[in-house]
Amino acid sequence: MRTFKVLLLRPVPENAYGGFKTGSPVGRSMASAGKNAMNNPQTDKDLWKDVEKLLDKSKQEEALELLRRKDSQGEHAETWKLAGDAKLGLARSSDAAKPKSLYRQARSHYYRALKIDPGSKPTRSALDTLLNEMQNRSISETTLPPLFKDGTPTLIGLLVIPVAFLILLAGIKYAMAEESGELSGDVEMTITWTDANGNDHIGTVTISLDDTNTPIHAKNFRLHVEQGNYDSTIFHRLVDNFMIQGGDIEHKSGSGGYAAEYFGYCQSGAGVEQAEDCPEQTNWKVPAEFGEPHDAGVIAAARSSDENSAGSQFYLVDTQGAASLDGQYTAFGFAHSGTIDGVETTGIAVIDAISQVQCGGVNDPTCRDPPDQSDPDTAKAVHTVTLVEAKLVEEQGGLLSWFGL
Secondary structure, eight states: OOOOOOOOOOOOOOOOOGGOOGGGGGGOOOOHHHHHHHOOOHHHHHHHHHHHHHHHTOOOOHHHHHHHHHHHHHHOOHHHHHHHHHHHHHHHHOOSOHHHHHHHHHHHHHHHHHOOTOOOOOHHHHHHHHHHHHHHTTTSSSSSSSEEEEEEOOHHHHHHHHOOOOOOHHHHHHHHHHTTTOOOOOEEEEEEEEETTSOEEEEEEEEEEETTTTTHHHHHHHHHHHHHTTEEEEEEEEEEETTEEEETTTTTSSSOEEEEEEEEOEEEETTEEESSSSSOOOGGEBBOOOSSSSTEEEEEOOOOOOOTTTOOOOEOOOOOOOGGGTTTTTTTEEEEEETTTTTOOOOHHHHHHHHSSOOOSSSBBOOOSSTTHHHHHTSBBBSEEEEEEEEEESSSSSSHHHTTO
């Protein structure tokens, strides 16, 4: 089963002794300094008094160094409280290079002290004073902007929370797919073509599939890809400012294609019918899952006149979109990225480039649907556009790509 890492957007307290660092003179961590700590006969109480005297004289760095030598492992709450006092003093000094960072370090040290000794009134009072001062100076407690304030989502929270929710849903979806043994992931197509100037190109298109709204089409497409059925097929129909169509795994001409698995719909002499059994795989069909729009970059299932007659053929919509097909054909994925001759670009840019190749019309080389049967090659490329290989890859677009994120 695939595992997924979830990144939590929350502050991480600086409770390591490296947080005591203030500059090159005192750049060592307390842990490393402890290895060379000097033997000191002073009691803890006497030493902390010495530290307080140094702080009273605004010698914060000397105070921090003394704390490192005495309590190299940070075992005492008073060590952390005095370290917080020192960092606060440095933050208040006029020559502090990064006062906001020092304020936050002081806050972390006070919290660390309270974790060891929750009942310390001096530490609690120092922390309250610090937080009030930070608020007056408009210094946030963490470097990350808060997602909530007084129980209400902030503007950043309103932006981040939905994205985090979508990522969580995607993780659940992929985990369930792994558990059930279903295929998952994006599909990457490698395509070759020759442009209208006679230059050869190779490109890729990476497509995310909509398992939520069109699960049958997504499954059918992945199965064909996994079985290698699309490899070395062609794009047999190209229409500039509309779409490019391929996926005829049977005849490579646009007249064939079938489902990769039996979904209960069978082509017969009477049309497409629901049936328990369909002996010939070439008669297997995919039922309609209409609903998603034909935006630019969408992949959709081609079919005959029966709405449940999709098989293996598909088309990719170019930059113009194809809103006229909404509700009549199943859009089941989105080409979120691609490459042309090794240069990264959008999936739509690759589709556009292919739709602009030279076609075989007698009077017009632009690829377009035949105006009549007298000129049938107007949507057929002069130089074959080949789908060299289609393969499953790790998901990159997923749910976020459908929301334009």
